[in-house]
Amino acid sequence: KQWYQRRVRASSFQRIKDFYFSTLLFPLTWGVCIFFWALVMGGAPMIPQLSQKAHENLLLHWNYIYHIKHTWIVVCPTVEAMVRNIRLPSLRQGFFTLFVFNLSYYIWILICFSVGGSWPYPFLHMMSFAMVLVFGCFVYCSFACIFFLTHTFQVRFGKLISTKAE
Numbered sequence: 364k365q366w367y368q369r370r371v372r373a374s375s376f377q378r379i380k381d382f383y384f385s386t387l388l389f390p391l392t393w394g395v396c397i398f399f400w401a402l403v404m405g406g407a408p409m410i411p412q413l414s415q416k417a418h419e420n421l422l423l424h425w426n427y428i429y430h431i432k433h434t435w436i437v438v439c440p441t442v443e444a445m446v447r448n449i450r451l452p453s454l455r456q457g458f459f460t461l462f463v464f465n466l467s468y469y470i471w472i473l474i475c476f477s478v479g480g481s482w483p484y485p486f487l488h489m490m491s492f493a494m495v496l497v498f499g500c501f502v503y504c505s506f507a508c509i510f511f512l513t514h515t516f517q518v519r520f521g522k523l524i525s526t527k528a529e
Contacts, residue, residue, distance in 0.1 A: 381450045385517075386457040387464055389444060390510040392436045394502070397509075399433035402486060444517065451517065457510055465503040472499075 443449075452460075475483045482488055487495055 378450060382452050382456075382460075384440070384443070385449055385451050385514070386460040386510065389440050389513055390461065390506050391464075392440050393509050393513070394506045396433055396437045398502070398505075399429070403429075444513075449517075451514060454511065454514060457514060458507055461506055461510055462503065465499070465506065469499045 451457075472483055472487075476487075482495075487498075490498060
């Protein structure tokens with residue numbers, strides 16, 4: 364084989380990086396952006412700190428910090444996924460990793476509530492405890508759907524390499 368035809372094995376660090384990129388970083392950044400804009404556009408009354416005037420300013424001033432913080436995080440991972448070969452884990456591994464991450468994050472949210480007496484996110488104040496748990500399940504299902512769709516899209520159309528091909 365010629366030097367350019369040899370398949371280069373990824374290092375352990377690269378495999379770990381690819382695993383967490385495709386299972387956590389990519390779906391979570393898209394989910395955060397989608398949920399943020401859904402709350403800003405349709406759920407302004409759910410956010411007590413966001414008065415009508417502040418809501419209008421958020422939509423008018425494009426350099427507002429929350430807009431940048433919750434939107435720009437999508438750009439870098441999307442560009443990276445388009446220009447770099449990323450080895451994908453199996454769907455089972457991805458769903459399990461996403462589940463463990465979401466479960467630990469919601470346990471942290473519940474610990475913050477039980478210790479501090481208030482929810483870390485202002486819109487959770489308007490929900491009952493049961494609705495917060497339902498919301499957590501909804502968020503996991505949403506992230507899992509984003510993971511599944513991006514995994515399927517990337518395997519079929521993207522530059523990503525499936526681990527089963529190796």
